[in-house]
Amino acid sequence: MTWExxxxxxxxxxxxxxxxxxxxxxxxxxxxxSSRSDMVKTALDKEVKERGLEKRCRVKGVGxxxxxxxxxxxxADAGAKMFQGVTPEDAGxxxxxxxxxxxxxxxxxxxxxxxxFAGQVRVVRNLAGEIDPERIDDYxxxxxxxxxxxxxSTMSPEEVIDEITKSGLRGRGGAGFPSGLxxxxxxxxxxxxxxxxxxxxxxxPGAFMDRSVLESDPHCVLEGMAIAAYAVxxxxxxxxxxxxxxLAIKRLKIAIKHAENLGVLGNNIGDTQFNFRVEIRLGxxxxxCGEETALIGSIEGKRxxxxxxxxxxxxxxxWGKPTLINNVETFANIAQIVQxxxxxxxxxxxxxxxxxxxxxxxxxxxxxGLIEVPMGMSLRDIVFTLGGGIPxxxxxxxxxxxxxxxxxxxxQFLDMPVDYESLGAVGSIMGSGGMxxxxxxxCMVDVAKYFMDFCMSESCGKxxxxxxxxxxxxxxxxxxxxxxxxxxxxTMLEELCEMVRSTSLCGLGQSSPNPVLTTxxxxxxxxxxxxxxxxxxxxxxxxxxxxxxxxxxxxxxx
Amino acid sequence: xxxxxxxxxxxxxDKRWRIVDTTMRRHGYAPEALIEALHSAQETFGYLTxxxxxxVAASLRVPPSKVYGVATFYNYFHMKPAGEHxxxxxxxxxxxxxxxxxxxxxxxxxxxxxxxxxxxDNRLSVLTARCLGACGLAPVxxxxxxxxxxxxxxALKERVRKLIEPATExxxx
Numbered sequence: 175m176t177w178e179x180x181x182x183x184x185x186x187x188x189x190x191x192x193x194x195x196x197x198x199x200x201x202x203x204x205x206x207x208s209s210r211s212d213m214v215k216t217a218l219d220k221e222v223k224e225r226g227l228e229k230r231c232r233v234k235g236v237g238x239x240x241x242x243x244x245x246x247x248x249x250a251d252a253g254a255k256m257f258q259g260v261t262p263e264d265a266g267x268x269x270x271x272x273x274x275x276x277x278x279x280x281x282x283x284x285x286x287x288x289x290x291f292a293g294q295v296r297v298v299r300n301l302a303g304e305i306d307p308e309r310i311d312d313y314x315x316x317x318x319x320x321x322x323x324x325x326x327s328t329m330s331p332e333e334v335i336d337e338i339t340k341s342g343l344r345g346r347g348g349a350g351f352p353s354g355l356x357x358x359x360x361x362x363x364x365x366x367x368x369x370x371x372x373x374x375x376x377x378x379p380g381a382f383m384d385r386s387v388l389e390s391d392p393h394c395v396l397e398g399m400a401i402a403a404y405a406v407x408x409x410x411x412x413x414x415x416x417x418x419x420x421l422a423i424k425r426l427k428i429a430i431k432h433a434e435n436l437g438v439l440g441n442n443i444g445d446t447q448f449n450f451r452v453e454i455r456l457g458x459x460x461x462x463c464g465e466e467t468a469l470i471g472s473i474e475g476k477r478x479x480x481x482x483x484x485x486x487x488x489x490x491x492x493w494g495k496p497t498l499i500n501n502v503e504t505f506a507n508i509a510q511i512v513q514x515x516x517x518x519x520x521x522x523x524x525x526x527x528x529x530x531x532x533x534x535x536x537x538x539x540x541x542x543g544l545i546e547v548p549m550g551m552s553l554r555d556i557v558f559t560l561g562g563g564i565p566x567x568x569x570x571x572x573x574x575x576x577x578x579x580x581x582x583x584x585x586q587f588l589d590m591p592v593d594y595e596s597l598g599a600v601g602s603i604m605g606s607g608g609m610x611x612x613x614x615x616x617c618m619v620d621v622a623k624y625f626m627d628f629c630m631s632e633s634c635g636k637x638x639x640x641x642x643x644x645x646x647x648x649x650x651x652x653x654x655x656x657x658x659x660x661x662x663x664x665t666m667l668e669e670l671c672e673m674v675r676s677t678s679l680c681g682l683g684q685s686s687p688n689p690v691l692t693t694x695x696x697x698x699x700x701x702x703x704x705x706x707x708x709x710x711x712x713x714x715x716x717x718x719x720x721x722x723x724x725x726x727x728x729x730x731x732x
Numbered sequence: 733x734x735x736x737x738x739x740x741x742x743x744x745x746d747k748r749w750r751i752v753d754t755t756m757r758r759h760g761y762a763p764e765a766l767i768e769a770l771h772s773a774q775e776t777f778g779y780l781t782x783x784x785x786x787x788v789a790a791s792l793r794v795p796p797s798k799v800y801g802v803a804t805f806y807n808y809f810h811m812k813p814a815g816e817h818x819x820x821x822x823x824x825x826x827x828x829x830x831x832x833x834x835x836x837x838x839x840x841x842x843x844x845x846x847x848x849x850x851x852x853d854n855r856l857s858v859l860t861a862r863c864l865g866a867c868g869l870a871p872v873x874x875x876x877x878x879x880x881x882x883x884x885x886x887a888l889k890e891r892v893r894k895l896i897e898p899a900t901e902x903x904x905x
Contacts, residue, residue, distance in 0.1 A: 476798075
């Protein structure tokens with residue numbers, strides 16, 4: 175297929191879609207799908223047929239709309255009308271409002287102008303909830319693969335890299351390494367064979383933006399990978415995806431097949447010399463495989479164990495060849511940067527953190543789901559304005575960012591702008607963008623113990639500080655929550671944190687003390703309460719449960 | 733050329749071995765196909781049997797010790813058969829702070845089975861997951877492959893009771 179043919183295909187599809195007066199979108203992401211949105215779609219299709227609206231109304235399965243907690247979701251007329259908690263029986267009410275201007279019951283309607291939506295700037299997720307992720311023509315009609323053809327037809331690989339550098343895009347997987355610099359290193363590395371890998375091993379508990387991107391708009395990731403391959407001189411790509419995401423894998427497989435059939439993946443793309451094919455590799459449930467050298471080991475069919483760097487994968491990666499590894503969200507930004515220019519992208523965000531970031535809001539917050547906001551928005555705006563604050567009149571206690579490698583940020587930093595630097599300054603990290611909001615019902619020592627338990631089980635066992643250190647730290651935290659610890663244990667815990675942080679081989683070990691360090695820094699009084707008063711204010715830990723049981727026993731006795 | 737072209741015949745004449753063989757053939761019986769082959773074997777047989785591990789090792793020319801090492805390294809692979817029904821409790825952060833622990837307790841109280849165990853009558857296996865990525869619906873339980881969100885302990889007890897019911901009838905409870 176040539177660029178001209180792509181444009182014609184897009185135009186043809188747009189005309190087809192344009193004949194419909196109304197478009198009704200049903201979310202088919204994992205969240206809504208699990209509350210049976212497929213049955214909602216079937217019911218809507220049936221209702222449209224019964225009312226003879228086939229020519230006026232088109233019902234379409236789309237990707238994630240964001241407010242996963244309110245699902246199943248249905249939207250109509252380009253998001254102007256939204257419905258929440260929809261059941262198959264509601265199909266008639268939705269069509270009443272869409273086609274007949276009869277308002278649906280208030281509890282079903284969702285305000286599409288509420289801050290949750292209005293406060294967002296959508297780049298990565300601009301087509302999520304708009305296109306059918308299982309149809310490539312929908313993506314093409316929305317301008318898809320235009321950026322790839324622009325790059326391979328009118329730009330040199332150097333120009334593409336320059337544009338990415340100019341955009342200021344930084345890796346969205348967590349560490350925030352400048353993407354342009356990474357691409358340049360791989361491009362400069364000698365050798366005819368290079369690889370591009372997309373890291374879709376979203377292991378952080380509480381983060382699900384990559385899953386959502388893959389389920390809602392898989393082609394934008396493939397397009398980003400293809401542009402990257404052209405820029406660095408690779409002809410072979412892998413997507414390393416978690417086996418726990420069956421829907422994402424299914425849609426990726428469909429997308430790759432469609433892209434090959436259309437000729438936007440494969441040999442001589444756009445009648446040029448550029449070849450690129452993509453394969454999927456399934457992860458098998460190991461958190462450490464999110465680390466790039468471990469991920470490479472896993473693709474090679476081995477245990478996912480990190481190795482020392484340098485050499486970095488950019489010089490010696492998959493099978494010893496120069497390899498570019500970026501995360502799903504990073505690749506999802508690429509097509510638009512090429513299309514609209516690096517200057518446009520860098521106009522969004524803060525001085526050092528450019529563009530937008532997708533955050534997954536979960537935990538004790540009114541609107542759980544995905545939001546995409548410009549870098550630099552304050553935590554308060556994210557949690558309270560967009561997220562709607564704490565439900566059931568609870569009191570905000572902390573927000574946990576960055577998963578097991580991140581930290582807990584207390585109330586006093588709510589007005590802090592969220593970017594890579596600010597989060598680092600308070601002891602946390604951006605991570606992949608998971609934000610777990612906690613209120614008074616969570617005990618911070620227990621939360622620290624939870625993450626340490628995670629790191630302890632997920633440690634690959636290769637280096638001693640991580641393998642043994644995490645187990646020792648977990649043991650001390652266990653003692654504290656059981657009410658058996660002394661001040662000496664606390665000192666020991668702090669020493670261990672420092673030792674594990676500075677001597678572990680990879681990021682998993684180095685960052686594993688972060689949840690403990692931040693909770694010690696901001697919630698030390700909770701640790702002291704467990705140690706000195708043998709009490710847990712949130713009533714979560716064993717020490718509090720025992721105290722309560724003892725109290726009841728004493729009463730009964732009296 | 734290495735003598736790899738000689739195909740190793742499967743451990744039995746069970747036709748399902750062909751599915752695993754297709755996966756390995758697609759990768760040219762290369763050692764790096766190991767994880768893909770294990771995925772295929774587990775999907776086909778429900779868990780990784782000793783025969784499957786041995787055959788994959790021989791077919792891909794990978795030492796059995798390495799195959800065992802990989803199979804035990806990754807959480808996703810199981811070397812024991814699962815019960816008739818499975819119940820996976822997500823223990824991701826959002827589910828954890830929304831009461832995933834209470835859900836595990838509820839299952840234990842109803843079916844007397846803990847994380848990683850199967851009931852004696854083989855009716856129910858209980859597993860935990862690191863994070864299913866459905867945090868908007870926390871706490872999440874996957875019962876026989878179907879995701880159930882915003883789960884409450886009482887409701888889960890009821891679901892579990894139904895799963896194990898016929899067995900309890902048999903012993904006359």
